[in-house]
Amino acid sequence: MSERTVIPFGPQHPVLPEPIHIDLVVEDEHVKEAIPSFGFIHRGLEKLVEKKDFNEFTYVAERVCGICSYIHGMGYCQAVEKVMNVEIPPRANYLRVFWAELSRAHSHLMWAGLLADAFGFENLFMQCWRIRETLLDVIEETTGGRVIFGSAKIGGVRRDVDNETLKRCAAKVASAAVEFEEIKKVFRDDYSVKSRLCGIGMLSRDNAWELGAVGPTLRGSGISTDTRLEGYAAYRDLSITPIVETACDSYARCMVRLHEISQSLDLIQEVAARTPEGPVFEKPKGYPNGEYFARLEQPRGEVIYYVKGNGTKNLSRFRVRTPTFANIPALLHMLQGCELADVGLIVLTIDPCISCAER
Amino acid sequence: MIPEQVIHEIDSTDLLERTQIMKREGWRLVQICATTLDAFEMSYSFTIDNRFEHFRLKIPLQQPILPSITEIYFGAFAYENELHDLFGISFQGLKLDYAGNFFKTSVKKPFATSMCVIKKGEAGV
Numbered sequence: 001m002s003e004r005t006v007i008p009f010g011p012q013h014p015v016l017p018e019p020i021h022i023d024l025v026v027e028d029e030h031v032k033e034a035i036p037s038f039g040f041i042h043r044g045l046e047k048l049v050e051k052k053d054f055n056e057f058t059y060v061a062e063r064v065c066g067i068c069s070y071i072h073g074m075g076y077c078q079a080v081e082k083v084m085n086v087e088i089p090p091r092a093n094y095l096r097v098f099w100a101e102l103s104r105a106h107s108h109l110m111w112a113g114l115l116a117d118a119f120g121f122e123n124l125f126m127q128c129w130r131i132r133e134t135l136l137d138v139i140e141e142t143t144g145g146r147v148i149f150g151s152a153k154i155g156g157v158r159r160d161v162d163n164e165t166l167k168r169c170a171a172k173v174a175s176a177a178v179e180f181e182e183i184k185k186v187f188r189d190d191y192s193v194k195s196r197l198c199g200i201g202m203l204s205r206d207n208a209w210e211l212g213a214v215g216p217t218l219r220g221s222g223i224s225t226d227t228r229l230e231g232y233a234a235y236r237d238l239s240i241t242p243i244v245e246t247a248c249d250s251y252a253r254c255m256v257r258l259h260e261i262s263q264s265l266d267l268i269q270e271v272a273a274r275t276p277e278g279p280v281f282e283k284p285k286g287y288p289n290g291e292y293f294a295r296l297e298q299p300r301g302e303v304i305y306y307v308k309g310n311g312t313k314n315l316s317r318f319r320v321r322t323p324t325f326a327n328i329p330a331l332l333h334m335l336q337g338c339e340l341a342d343v344g345l346i347v348l349t350i351d352p353c354i355s356c357a358e359r
Numbered sequence: 360m361i362p363e364q365v366i367h368e369i370d371s372t373d374l375l376e377r378t379q380i381m382k383r384e385g386w387r388l389v390q391i392c393a394t395t396l397d398a399f400e401m402s403y404s405f406t407i408d409n410r411f412e413h414f415r416l417k418i419p420l421q422q423p424i425l426p427s428i429t430e431i432y433f434g435a436f437a438y439e440n441e442l443h444d445l446f447g448i449s450f451q452g453l454k455l456d457y458a459g460n461f462f463k464t465s466v467k468k469p470f471a472t473s474m475c476v477i478k479k480g481e482a483g484v
Contacts, residue, residue: 039463050473212388212434230361230409293364293404295389295411304390304404316473321390325441329434358462 002028007340011040015118015344018354022347026340034335036328042358049318054080054288054309057318058152061305064320065356066147067110068298070103072320072356073152075305078232079294080154083309086284092156093234094275098166098268099139099149100233105264106135107299108257109180111351112187115254118348119196127183134176138169156281163275170272177265184258197251201334201346204248213330214323215301216260217350220253222246227297237274238267250349257351260299287311298323300351322356365412366402371425374403377414378428381405386412388428391438393446395473399423420471423447429454437461445470 004027011019019040025033048060061076062069074096081088113128136146142161143149151158161169187193203213208221218225219242226242228235243259245252288309296303301323308317327350334346369377381388386405394400403414418425427450428435439450440461447468450456 035457037457037460037463042462042464044464044469047470209387210433212432232361236360293402293411293413302389306392306402308394316396317394319392319394321392325437326390328437 004032009343009347013344015114015348016352016354017114018352020347020352020354020357022335022343024335024340024343029340031335031338031340031343034332036332038354038358040358041355045359046318046320049315051314053313054315055154057315058154059150061318061320062148062150062152064322064359065353067107067353068103068300068356069147070099070149070152071296071298071303073149074100074233075294075296075303075320076307076318077152077154078296079292079305079307080288080309080315081284082292082294083288083290083307084154084284084286086155086282088156088282089279090234090276091160091278092280092282094271095157095161095280096152097234097238098161098271098275099143099151101264101267101271102135102139104299105261105268106132106139107351108261108264109135111257111299111348112183112254112261115345115348116187116193118344119193121190121192124183124186124193131176131180131183134172138172141165142169153281155284156279158281160280166272166275170269173265173268173272177262177269180261180265184262187254187258194251196345197249197254197349198247199249199251200342201250201253201338201349202248203330203334205246207333208248208330211329211333212326213301214326215298216243216253216256217301217327217330219244220256220349221248225302227295227302230295232294232296234271238270240267250345253349287313288315291317300324300353300356301326320356320359322353322359324350324353324357327352328357360409362409362411365410366415367412368415371416371418374414374416375426375428375431378403378431382431388432388435391435391442393442393448393470395420395446395470399446399448401425403428418448422449424449424451426451427453444468447471 007024009022011021021037023035062073064072109132113125116124140146143151205222224242224244228240289311291308294305304321306319310316386407389404398417436455440457442448444462
């Protein structure tokens with residue numbers, strides 16, 4: 001019997017944009033067990049809700065993560081609005097979806113670039129990030145920020161975007177969508193991409209469900225689910241079809257995200273064309289008293305925001321269950337039995353966001 | 360359509376049996392969370408199709424113990440280890456126990472106490 005060795009993976013590793021530590025128990029270059037540990041960037045943000053005014057906390061919620069920042073703020077606002085029975089104006093709902101889909105598209109493009117870089121396709125990495133720049137420019141033009149949008153607000157959105165700007169941004173997104181199709185072809189057809197992803201990091205349909213996987217990780221295992229189908233914000237007016245792949249491997253998860261980029265770019269253009277006229281803010285009255293579990297679709301999958309108010313300016317509890325955290329059991333399962341050289345890629349295929357997971 | 364929020368109040372002794380029923384019916388475990396009040400208020404969330412429901416139970420702040428549901432939903436080990444490390448809640452029968460090394464924080468059990476106090480005169484403003 002071969003000797004077992006424990007190899008620490010992370011917190012600093014070339015494929016990891018953020019720190020997670022996994023102890024890999026390996027035998028002959030094969031991983032037998034993966035033991036994770038968190039805490040390198042645990043900031044206790046959920047605890048801050050006891051000190052911050054519930055309105056101010058929107059800014060904290062947006063800072064849970066620097067990639068999907070906007071949807072964190074939006075999800076928190078949506079949960080508090082439900083507790084306070086605030087119906088936000090339709091235009092605000094459309095603007096929220098506009099920014100949420102920009103978040104999804106730029107997050108997936110960033111991930112696709114990192115994946116290409118991880119398997120040594122540097123030019124593909126640069127092309128993905130070049131297109132992402134166009135989307136970041138649109139975000140900057142409409143919100144003033146490129147990482148933190150600062151546009152979520154309980155009762156609506158903090159700023160309006162005039163229709164001319166929306167049209168101009170939609171045109172930029174349309175040209176980015178055309179350029180992206182060229183890049184998608186490379187991911188879809190290139191031999192070296194397939195050789196590094198096909199059949200690697202298998203996660204069966206049953207295991208994905210059993211282990212509580214979410215988002216592209218779940219949809220890449222053949223399960224059709226997407227929280228946007230619930231119809232929150234303006235999604236009730238839009239047609240969403242979950243992107244599903246059935247190969248259950250790293251390539252399937254990659255293709256789900258690539259198709260979702262195209263879907264998001266289409267949605268952005270549709271929303272820009274259909275945004276109704278009207279106000280963008282409805283002032284909430286009083287303090288939140290009650291509780292609500294809000295569920296949204298982040299780029300990485302289903303996210304839960306739980307808020308519990310007690311009738312004062314401070315909430316009793318804010319809890320965010322992020323998609324990366326939900327995908328950890330599935331990741332550990334995928335790592336069992338894989339080759340040591342594939343660990344980095346497999347970890348990337350859940351699109352880990354550790355600052356989200358640790359909060 | 361956004362599903363109505365349904366919270367079922369249950370006793371901790373019924374947790375395993377009720378969870379078993381959810382598993383048999385095909386519900387997916389979405390999350391487990393605790394809120395520190397005069398007791399730990401636990402929420403177990405499940406989803407199926409367009410339904411989203413929760414179990415609610417309370418356990419004391421001193422020596423909090425719950426049965427682990429990892430025998431039913433193995434993926435719950437992540438939530439139960441997190442609750443152990445951040446809130447100090449123990450789970451009996453936890454199938455994958457990292458023994459306090461899952462969430463490494465400088466302060467042990469940082470969420471076991473709450474600063475939240477209802478101030479008179481602020482309610483209902």
